[in-house]
Amino acid sequence: MSERRIDRFPLGARVRLADLTVDPYPIFAELREAEPVTWVPEIGRWFLTRRDDVLAVLRDPHLFTTDAPSTIRDMFGAHMMTTEGPTQIRYKRKCLPPFHASRLETASLPPLTAEVERMAEALQSGGQRAGEVRTGLARPVALHSVLSVLGIPLSETGRVNEWYEHFARSLANFAGDPDVRRTGKGAADAFGRALEPILEELEREPDGSLLSDLVCDHVDPLTAEEIRSNALIILFGGIETTESMIANAVWALLSHPEQCTPARSSETSLDLAIEETLRWEPAVQSAARHATRDTEIRGVRISKGEVVHCMLGAANRDPAHFHDPDRFDATRRNAGDHLSFAVGRHFCLGAPLARLETRIVLETLWSRCPGLRLDPDRPGAPHGYEFRKPKTLWVRWVG
Ligand code: HEM
Structure with missing residues (x-):
């Protein structure tokens, strides 16, 4: 079967994750044009690269589901x-309210802005007008924000970081190493144990966070196990x-310095x-879906149980939609x-x-770091196959 597929999908057969890691976009362009539904033998999965096909699959949870065995x-x-x-x-539905934009603007915006200002201050170490934005700002902002919305004390940051590393390794454990899996599951169990006293405390003293909402919910409440699993996916x-x-937003804008002024001209321009x-x-x-039965996309037969990768980065550059x-x-x-x-149903909760x-990071950087620009001596660009980001993102400023 895979022999025939290799002949039928020659471009897919040539796709290498190592090449996607460096620059996926020319590969996506070729696939979108000539083999929009293709079989990628290196990972034994289908790739979709046209926006219409991606939309159709993600909007059809009956035919293409996430409800199937997976590492996550x-x-x-x-x-x-x-x-x-x-x-x-x-x-x-139970987890959505604290993520509503209006609730975030009132509950999270002021403390987060103050925290980002403090972190941006720390970025400029040793009196130098230079700093590394990914690990120095993007990572701590992301951690701080999600912990705060969940209601996990910030004193847990160190342990959360450790668990996170184990999860990341387990999710990339394509070779199925049992030790890696055991460590990942051990970290999920440790998170569950750490959660117990946090939930007890939040039940005694609700604080408006997501976990506090969940533990104080008395109408068809989630079980402790359901709270743990959903908290884990939100955290991860x-x-x-x-x-x-x-990091990608800072990098994209600073790589196009002529576009920074229009972007900064109003809140609406910045959001755009x-x-x-x-x-x-x-x-x-990408977003992966399992076919629930034999089906076809653009005349290509997909068998029940096979995995279809909706390539989001490819859909985003489909010339049929974006000039x-x-x-x-x-x-x-x-x-x-x-x-x-x-x-569709799995649209990102966060x-x-x-x-x-x-938005807060960009506004803070621009207001605190006049003349902000990429450091030409320490260049870095996004790379990666599943998650794309720069390894390091060094910036400089003046004043
Ligand atoms: C505070 C930050 C974030 C949180 C808490 C979060 C959480 C989540 C959760 C819980 C889901 C599953 C939703 C569901 O199945 O109904 C999800 C889905 C998703 N998230 Fe996020 N996310 C965050 C940021 C991001 C960012 C920055 C991106 C990319 C730019 C992203 C991309 C996605 C995608 C593509 C899905 C759908 C996956 C699929 O359908 O297979 N998320 N997110």
């Missing part, structure tokens, strides 16, 4: 991302993704510019039509928070 379910248990139907809707979903989104950074260099490159799609244009009117947070964090 093995690691965290059943949560909103690996369930469908009423169970998923129940989980998501909110760290590396947002760190990458912030952030959408364009999301379109042009999305932190998360001159490879061009970064901070004023692009339809930039917000990107699929970087996916679409999108409003991630957008808010990115």
